[in-house]
Amino acid sequence: MNDKNSRLDIIIIGSGIGGLCAGALLARYGKKVLICESHSLPGGAAHSFSRDGFKFDSGPSFYCGLGSQKPSLNPLKQVLDLLGESLEVVPYDPLGHYHFPEFTLPIYSDLNAYRQAISQITPAGAMQLERFEKRLLSLYDCLKDIPTIALRSDWQVIPTLILKYGQSLIKFLPQLQVINASVGQIMDQYISDPWVRRLIDLECFLLSGLKAEGTIAPEVAFMLGERTRAGVEYPKGGSEAIVNALVRGLKRWGGELRVKSHVQKILVEKGKVSGIKLQNGEVIRANIVISNASIWDTYEKLLSPEDLPKAYLKKSLETPAIPSFMHLHLGIKADGLEGLTGHHVVVHDSQKDLTEPGNTCMISIPSVWDQTLAPNGHHLIHTYTLELWEGWEKNADYPEKKKQRAQSLYQALEKVIPDIRQRVVLELIGTPLTHAHYLRRYRGTYGPAISAEQGLFPHCYTPITGLYRVGDSTLPGIGVPAVAASAILCANTLVSAAQISELIN
Numbered sequence: 001m002n003d004k005n006s007r008l009d010i011i012i013i014g015s016g017i018g019g020l021c022a023g024a025l026l027a028r029y030g031k032k033v034l035i036c037e038s039h040s041l042p043g044g045a046a047h048s049f050s051r052d053g054f055k056f057d058s059g060p061s062f063y064c065g066l067g068s069q070k071p072s073l074n075p076l077k078q079v080l081d082l083l084g085e086s087l088e089v090v091p092y093d094p095l096g097h098y099h100f101p102e103f104t105l106p107i108y109s110d111l112n113a114y115r116q117a118i119s120q121i122t123p124a125g126a127m128q129l130e131r132f133e134k135r136l137l138s139l140y141d142c143l144k145d146i147p148t149i150a151l152r153s154d155w156q157v158i159p160t161l162i163l164k165y166g167q168s169l170i171k172f173l174p175q176l177q178v179i180n181a182s183v184g185q186i187m188d189q190y191i192s193d194p195w196v197r198r199l200i201d202l203e204c205f206l207l208s209g210l211k212a213e214g215t216i217a218p219e220v221a222f223m224l225g226e227r228t229r230a231g232v233e234y235p236k237g238g239s240e241a242i243v244n245a246l247v248r249g250l251k252r253w254g255g256e257l258r259v260k261s262h263v264q265k266i267l268v269e270k271g272k273v274s275g276i277k278l279q280n281g282e283v284i285r286a287n288i289v290i291s292n293a294s295i296w297d298t299y300e301k302l303l304s305p306e307d308l309p310k311a312y313l314k315k316s317l318e319t320p321a322i323p324s325f326m327h328l329h330l331g332i333k334a335d336g337l338e339g340l341t342g343h344h345v346v347v348h349d350s351q352k353d354l355t356e357p358g359n360t361c362m363i364s365i366p367s368v369w370d371q372t373l374a375p376n377g378h379h380l381i382h383t384y385t386l387e388l389w390e391g392w393e394k395n396a397d398y399p400e401k402k403k404q405r406a407q408s409l410y411q412a413l414e415k416v417i418p419d420i421r422q423r424v425v426l427e428l429i430g431t432p433l434t435h436a437h438y439l440r441r442y443r444g445t446y447g448p449a450i451s452a453e454q455g456l457f458p459h460c461y462t463p464i465t466g467l468y469r470v471g472d473s474t475l476p477g478i479g480v481p482a483v484a485a486s487a488i489l490c491a492n493t494l495v496s497a498a499q500i501s502e503l504i505n
């Protein structure tokens, strides 16, 4: 342990958006922070990678509220603002096209245009949808008054809420029922049209990995409100631009990031955290450790079973997981594809469940917004669909199985670019094993499958003094804005209310 390390206040395990936001914000508060990342690239699910002149996103590509518009309700943008970092973004609308077997629906950020497109298919359904949206938007109206950056995870949030946001709290009173409801419950009140119900299930699935009955109402209220208010946009330079901005912000405020630094163990002495041990044997000490690894990876791999109460450990490890993914990253020839749009969702079979592996395929073509991501005359594509972890192993059948399981992704792409197979100049197929390997995630999961009726995601505390968690296994859940919010809730809990006030004022 060298002198520099002995002065560390906080070690963060993992540089996903959750870990980076927590680390950078704590550095901004003046804490001495070190982030240890296992991979050679920061960003976790949001990292980008380059092959043959194409710069691919490994995960997210739907973003909202990251541009210059102020104030932004996106927690990630709130962190970037405090760090003094900004992003160049390309706004676009429609935000995507949903391709059902029967027809294709353009999805507009503007709710009137969205409803109008739906009324072409089902006028009665469009009217029902309007009432459903109104109900959720009244919740959004309350949520938007209280900025995430002012919140924390302990009791000290109460005086802040009462003194600063008392008026907004009063507005919440009529919303109490909806705050705890699932989208499914609200849908049942307002929507009988089977097609619109399916559309809402799809929107929920894209957001949380669960259908309407599993998704919490505030999540969709926020998505609808922000989509209309701020619009949808893509960061120039891809997801990497976001990761780079956070890393710059971290370093500007004195924090340090070490890549290729796999944490093997969290060190615990008498119920208190005392540091970490890296795979290379190096021990680094700090009294606070924040894990950005998933709940399963943190509790099963990084701690010893005796570090946690037995019942707590059992319950945590039993958290259900959303499946993993098949990924297809392609470089393609772009000639004749003028007018191509960037986001598509293809549902192959209306009779099958949306969540069935291979049935719902997400497509992102970011070079339509930022041509620098692909060589001249080319586009790049990332398409993915849910895939079960079970049954995947690197044996003799693996290469063939990989190709075969990527077929639903090619078939989805053919709906958008019919001659896609003739255009391919670079093909990379990823399986759940690839996902688990590069993202260092338990079973390559998208995240915990905690449905609305099971309650909220767990908060940042653990039973071990000094050990906290951030990221998509913690409150509020999965998605880039959510994990940035989890980082704020954790970081703010580790500083005084006065420090938060001083910074955000």
Ligand SMILES: Cc1cc2nc3c(=O)[nH]c(=O)nc-3n(C[C@H](O)[C@H](O)[C@H](O)COP(=O)(O)OP(=O)(O)OC[C@H]3O[C@@H](n4cnc5c(N)ncnc54)[C@H](O)[C@@H]3O)c2cc1C
Pocket: 013, 014, 015, 016, 017, 018, 019, 036, 037, 038, 039, 042, 043, 044, 045, 046, 058, 059, 060, 061, 062, 063, 261, 262, 263, 264, 292, 293, 294, 297, 302, 325, 384, 438, 439, 440, 441, 446, 447, 470, 471, 472, 473, 477, 478, 479, 480, 481, 483
């Ligand atoms: C295919 C896909 C598409 C998505 N699309 C969107 C989208 O369009 N919009 C959106 O908002 N969200 C989207 N999401 C969700 C979003 O990307 C994630 O919820 C979010 O990025 C997760 O961030 P995180 O910080 O919680 O965890 P992660 O990104 O998983 O980061 C955890 C980090 O910890 C590191 N780590 C783990 N163990 C160790 C260890 N022992 N030592 C050191 N480091 C370790 C990992 O390497 C990783 O870098 C998508 C996700 C996927 C997979």
